[in-house]
Amino acid sequence: xYSEKVMDHFMNPRNVGEIxxxxxxxxxxxxxxxxxxTFQIKVEDDRLKNVKFKTFGCGAAIAVSSMVSEMALGxxxxxxxxxxxxxxxxxxxxxxxxxxxxxxLGADAxxxxxxxxxxxxxxxxxxxxxxx
Numbered sequence: 001x002y003s004e005k006v007m008d009h010f011m012n013p014r015n016v017g018e019i020x021x022x023x024x025x026x027x028x029x030x031x032x033x034x035x036x037x038t039f040q041i042k043v044e045d046d047r048l049k050n051v052k053f054k055t056f057g058c059g060a061a062i063a064v065s066s067m068v069s070e071m072a073l074g075x076x077x078x079x080x081x082x083x084x085x086x087x088x089x090x091x092x093x094x095x096x097x098x099x100x101x102x103x104x105l106g107a108d109a110x111x112x113x114x115x116x117x118x119x120x121x122x123x124x125x126x127x128x129x130x131x132x
Contacts, residue, residue: 002059003093005067010059015069017052024120026112028105035061035102037109039069043117048072048080053109060099061106067091068106077114078125083107 002010022040029036035057042050051072055065067088072080088103089095095103118125 001096002063005091005093006060006063006095009063009066009092013062013066015052015066015073016054018054019050019052022052022113024113024115024117026109026114026116028108028112030101030105033058033061033101035105037061037065037105039065039106039109039113041072041110041113041117043077046076046123048075048077051110058099058102060095060102063092064088064095064102064106065109068110072110077118077123081111081114081125083110 019040019042023043024041025038027036027038035055037053037055039051039053041048051069053065053069055062068083071083071088071091085104085107088106089100
């Protein structure tokens with residue numbers, strides 16, 4: 001059973017789409033369930049000015065992507081890198097145990113987009129331990 005928040009973000013996902021000339025992009029996927037998420041970011045003054053996503057997957061994957069985009073928008077890059085899989089699930093008032101892997105993908109795709117931006121610009125961050 002999904003929470004009201006999960007259903008709301010699935011039925012009315014926020015920040016879906018693409019950013020023309022994105023500053024960074026990251027994709028994460030789970031071949032077992034078939035979910036794929038791509039995040040694009042626009043950065044201004046070390047903050048996420050815009051966050052967009054495209055997700056192919058189940059309702060939970062779409063809800064997770066939507067929530068991650070909302071959680072990250074306006075944060076500094078270092079703050080956004082601290083968004084964890086547990087944070088996403090908690091913000092959605094929980095996910096069924098068989099859908100928890102979906103929350104992992106949203107945070108991972110966002111982190112990869114930030115890492116992509118940092119590699120292109122040569123800007124570092126607090127946490128450089130996320131080499132995947």
